[in-house]
Amino acid sequence: MKAIEIKKDVYWVGGIDWDLRNFHGYLTQRGSTYNSYLIVDEKVVLIDNVKHYLFDELIARISKVIDPSKIDYIIQNHIEMDHSGTLPKIKKLCPNAKVLASPKGIEGLQKHYKMDWDYQIVKSGDVLNIGQRNIHFVQTPMVHWPDNMVSYCPEEKILFSNDAFGQHIASSERFDKDYPFNILIEEAKKYYANIVLPYSRQVEKALDIVDTLNVEIICPSHGLIWQKHIPKIMAEYRKWSSNTVKNFALIIYDTMWKSTEKMAYMIQETFEEKEITTKICNLQHTHISDVMTDILCAKYICVGSPTLNNNILPTVAAFLTYLQGLAPKKRIGLAFGSYGWGGQSVGIVEESLRKCGFEMLSQIRLQYIPDEQVLNDEQEKLNKQI
Numbered sequence: 001m002k003a004i005e006i007k008k009d010v011y012w013v014g015g016i017d018w019d020l021r022n023f024h025g026y027l028t029q030r031g032s033t034y035n036s037y038l039i040v041d042e043k044v045v046l047i048d049n050v051k052h053y054l055f056d057e058l059i060a061r062i063s064k065v066i067d068p069s070k071i072d073y074i075i076q077n078h079i080e081m082d083h084s085g086t087l088p089k090i091k092k093l094c095p096n097a098k099v100l101a102s103p104k105g106i107e108g109l110q111k112h113y114k115m116d117w118d119y120q121i122v123k124s125g126d127v128l129n130i131g132q133r134n135i136h137f138v139q140t141p142m143v144h145w146p147d148n149m150v151s152y153c154p155e156e157k158i159l160f161s162n163d164a165f166g167q168h169i170a171s172s173e174r175f176d177k178d179y180p181f182n183i184l185i186e187e188a189k190k191y192y193a194n195i196v197l198p199y200s201r202q203v204e205k206a207l208d209i210v211d212t213l214n215v216e217i218i219c220p221s222h223g224l225i226w227q228k229h230i231p232k233i234m235a236e237y238r239k240w241s242s243n244t245v246k247n248f249a250l251i252i253y254d255t256m257w258k259s260t261e262k263m264a265y266m267i268q269e270t271f272e273e274k275e276i277t278t279k280i281c282n283l284q285h286t287h288i289s290d291v292m293t294d295i296l297c298a299k300y301i302c303v304g305s306p307t308l309n310n311n312i313l314p315t316v317a318a319f320l321t322y323l324q325g326l327a328p329k330k331r332i333g334l335a336f337g338s339y340g341w342g343g344q345s346v347g348i349v350e351e352s353l354r355k356c357g358f359e360m361l362s363q364i365r366l367q368y369i370p371d372e373q374v375l376n377d378e379q380e381k382l383n384k385q386i
């Protein structure tokens with residue numbers, strides 16, 4: 001287990017979670033890392049830590065650089081347990097280390113771990129001198145929890161950004177220049193869509209703050225370290241946080257006897273004829289967290305379900321619940337579905353999309369198996385609306 005030197009005496013000492021495939025409902029096909037950083041100056045600082053089961057890995061990496069008992073400060077930029085889970089065990093190795101976090105961070109640590117540690121509250125504008133270097137703190141609430149903050153070292157021009165700019169990627173590469181860029185940006189996009197999207201207004205404020213700093217390296221708490229592609233990821237975050245969409249229609253559905261599927265393909269064809277890019281996502285085969293990645297840039301969100309027991313299919317219900325929580329803005333919705341007798345599904349889907357605040361196209365609700373004439377008629381009606 002190596003520590004990776006990022007700059008002289010500044011090390012990555014995190015843990016690699018190769019097997020992670022589910023991060024509270026988010027399909028993490030590429031695993032993840034929990035990035036922890038060690039700065040060795042006149043004082044020794046550990047920034048964030050790792051999930052509880054990667055403690056041995058973290059300590060092995062730290063020990064390659066310094067005896068963990070010599071840590072003076074533990075900065076918790078964020079208290080979620082993927083970044084604080086080993087704090088109780090670390091504190092046993094360096095009992096005199098002071099724990100620094102935002103006011104909400106300290107409150108959260110006390111509630112999580114019930115320990116009377118030596119805490120120091122830090123707020124935006126506070127600076128910790130550690131010798132030749134200083135650590136500046138900037139609170140970034142709700143990116144991703146109320147406690148979040150980032151730490152900035154002006155002498156090294158490094159921003160320790162925690163969840164912001166993260167990606168769920170397990171890899172032995174540590175820097176963006178060493179990893180395929182298209183995968184990196186796709187995973188950053190997926191991360192934004194599934195974790196950060198509801199807090200886009202707060203992200204915009206945080207980006208304004210980052211713009212005032214001289215940053216050459218961004219060290220997030222998950223995935224690769226940004227160095228070569230900082231302008232690109234900053235531009236993408238600006239785009240994502242402003243809910244900028246493309247002329248792109250996403251058709252998301254599940255089907256029982258393929259009638260709703262016929263409708264999905266009719267809708268897809270209609271958008272295609274209007275020169276609008278389309279993508280079909282059958283929820284039997286596409287994970288909702290991957291659908292969200294596409295939603296990040298999609299203008300049209302079309303959702304279909306047949307009626308099952310006066311309701312919608314559970315896959316569609318799960319997707320709509322997830323979508324409402326992640327709250328994309330400025331979208332246009334369309335509800336569709338087939339039915340045999342009750343026919344409640346389309347109304348339920350439409351109500352759910354309206355709750356998201358979407359402007360709605362006229363719903364498409366068809367009984368039993370739609371024939372070509374019926375589909376053509378519906379296509380004509382939809383064509384006039386887009």
Ligand code: FEO
Nearest residue numbers: 080082144163221
């Ligand atoms: Fe990676 Fe909000 O924790």
